[in-house]
Amino acid sequence: MKLSRDGIGGLVVFAGSLVLIWMTLGLKDNPLVPIGPGFYPRIVIGICAVLGFAMFVNDWHDQRKAGPAPAKAPRDGPSLNYTLVGLMFAVFAVYAVALPFLGFRIATFAYVAATNALLAPPTEPKHWVRVAILALATAFLTHLLFENYLSVLLPRGRWTGL
């Protein structure tokens, strides 16, 4: 059975919905409210399941009709750089985890420096200076502005106390 992106997506939605519906079955009704906490979720997730299944069937039908599809259509323009996307997400995840330990200023400095260096890899010392200035400025100016002038609290570091 051949499926395209849509068919797989539909199948994932359908399967996920079934799991969630199964999870709503254990919810108890509350005497104060005529419909229980599971009533609306079951409707919404049910709709989601039906639509996901429709997507899957549609795609299956299309793929069979189309027969052996031509090998992946050539894309215009440059190929997509998924490694970079992956790295961006990874750096952000490290940032999110490190924030409560390192505190806003240190974590943000490291994050901005890392991301900037990732997106525009420095090739000479001058570039590294640029990266450092951007990171320093972002981390300290935002901190100064938000904590001192806008009374917005930023995460504090458990290790650093900053």
Place this chain on the structure above:
Amino acid sequence: MTLKRMIAAFGCALFAVPAFAAYPDRPIKMVVPWAAGGDTDNIFRPFAPMLQKHVGQTVVIANVGGASGTKGAKESKDSPPDGYTLLAVHDYIHSTYYTGVAEVNYHDFEPICLIASTPSVLTASPKTAWGDWKGLLADAKARPGMITVGATLGSTSHFFPALIEKAAGIKFKYVSYEGLAPRMNAILGGHIDLTDSNLTQKGKVDAGQLKFIAIATEKRSSEMPNVPTLKELGVNVVYDVNRGVLAPKGTPADVLGKLESSCAAAAREPSFVDSMKKQATDVRYMGRKQYADWLKGNDDLNKALAKDLGLLKR
């Protein structure tokens, strides 16, 4: 950094006790567990700057509404007990516990102070056929269970009409409207017939958009002397909503002491007293010890009420 060292460092972080400077050395968050613009919010908004003035740090209000006020209560309960997260609370903390809406109760917190007390007023939509208690009573007897009441389920706005139901021997139908602000939209549009409100809504009554049926005080209010008390109408219900400040259980005593003294000074500030007067609310200050006793008494009272009303779930 090797993996081993990272794990070691991580372990340290978990056990490291941060060194405290003199409290408070950073801004304090006060959780208001209701939507913005509601009556609780209206009372703590003017209070926060006064507390800020005396505690010596910024006090930020965070509206964490939802689930009959229990979402905010839960969030503050789970916050570190360091005096940087406070909960603005009223009697709902007892009632939602006993009606089974919430798992959080007052003994998950340390009392700091009680600041205000607002009498409840039974309020009707302008679209109802009747405008006074007699009409309401007759209609309720003729159509039992058909008069709709907007209420935060399991909370004070549910208890108050339920007490009237019991005292007058009538039956209402409850519809979930969380907080006073959405209830006002619904009652002005006539989508519910009755609700619990208070004298803060006086302006709308004067403009003919709302009808006050009766007030749940011992004596008529000097702000609105033409609104009868429930007692004089033969319905023996006196009910008010009391608002105070709590901190998560385990907050150090010196921090609590600092908060208590700042709270006491804040409650005496003329600008706070003024804004409470505008909202027909009495400033009712109690310190830690007295508030703790009062909470205990109020808790028993709410349990008894819940039992009487057939809402007790524990």
Place this chain on the structure above:
Amino acid sequence: MFELLASGIANIVQFKYLIPLAIGSLIGVVGGALPGITITMTVIVVLPFTFGLEPLQGLAAMIGVYVGGETGGLITSCLLGIPGKPSAVATTFDGFPMAKKGEPGRALWLGIWASIFGGLLGAVVLVGATGPLAKMALEFGPWEYFSLFVLALSMVAGLVEASLVKGLVAGAIGLVITVLGNDPVMGKPRLTFGIEFLEGGVPFLPVLIGVFAFAQLMSEVERMGGGRDAFAAVDRAVNLAVSHFKVIGEILARPILLLWSSFIGLVIGVLPAIGGSAANMLAYDQAKKFSKHPEKFGTGIPEGIIASESSNNANVAGSLVTIMAFGIPGDAVTAVMLGALTIHGIQSGPLFILQNPVLAYGMFAAYIVAHALVLIILWIGVRWMLRIVTVPKAALFPVVLVLCVIGAYALNNTMDNIYVLLISGLFGYGMVKFGFPLAPFILGVILGDQIEINLVRAIMTDDNPWLFLTRPISGGLLIASVLSVALAVWQHRRQQRKGVAPAQDDVDF
């Protein structure tokens, strides 16, 4: 009303409000002009700054962003042929050819002046209609709100280019996200997967910020190859000199076009959920249909620019009407604004204008004054704008993401929001990669809780489910939502018969 408006304007031109409004307008113009940064993104970046300001200061800044963004988007559309944001796509059709023909100044200023006129026409309706609409909104009971939300969702799903089913699935997934965590009526935990912080429900602003920020930025990142400057070849010193009298004359000589395009923008703005990206295309399409020389559209004629730009600014006024009269967000930008209002302790809804007249008229005034400010900003700054919009993305993106983190964290000072940000970022990017449209998804997340609460309220008020159909407004709204889906199906069929394959990889939101 005019006295209130006059005092609103007198209020807003004080320095303490004028400064945030001006800064907001400037950031909006720049953000709108930057390709790959939409207005939603810009408003998200501005959000944390508004926490510490007075409510009107914060709202003025956001309104400035909104107005500035709608206008700023035309700069790159005209000069580079790259729309600065989805609602300026139609501007490229005629703006870029005109610029290429050697009249970049004319193209640009036609667009700017058309934006200003369209926006000010919108202001008339904003000031005049919000009050009466709010009175009408008061008549909306739970049934009507429920049906209105259903209509919004079905319309936005039907507008999706690629596939109706995928639009509906995206909307449904958004709704499913909101049922996770707890039920909004009694607060009982449900579907928490045992994760404790989910017990409070999924906070919608971090989801919105995460989905938009990552889906947008990552879609740019994946096209970046190690420091290559996409704008290397751009000539940054174009001559933009033009006679303003002539340009204004050109616009005012076509009053019907201007009025009709602004009207389309307004109506689409008032309808919840359909944003400027639909307004400018529809206005352009209409202008072409009613034109005596439709074949000239696309070759660089002024009508195309005027239609597109006047409609997208009027659209802002329409969205503001909806948020102020009904208290429901018409799009992601107003959803963020609504979030900012709530943080300041203000409940939007039918009673908003009555209870906060100073704030409401301040917002009207901010909207009007923002147009003047945007004009001044562009008058002085347009010659540098091309330099600004070609700022390296490698520097821009981390800063934008840091501001998103601050915004999400500061909503209620919890790290959980940042984790939600990350997870929804991954999720949003995944949806884009699977070709799901984001607009219906976001709308589902925004409206989900409200749909459920109103459904429960309706049933608690009266257990007769037929009331959803028999109450006239509610029934009408539900019929309209069925019709909108039917219309979408019919249109897709027709397109397929014509053999036009729907664009598969065109992800725009």
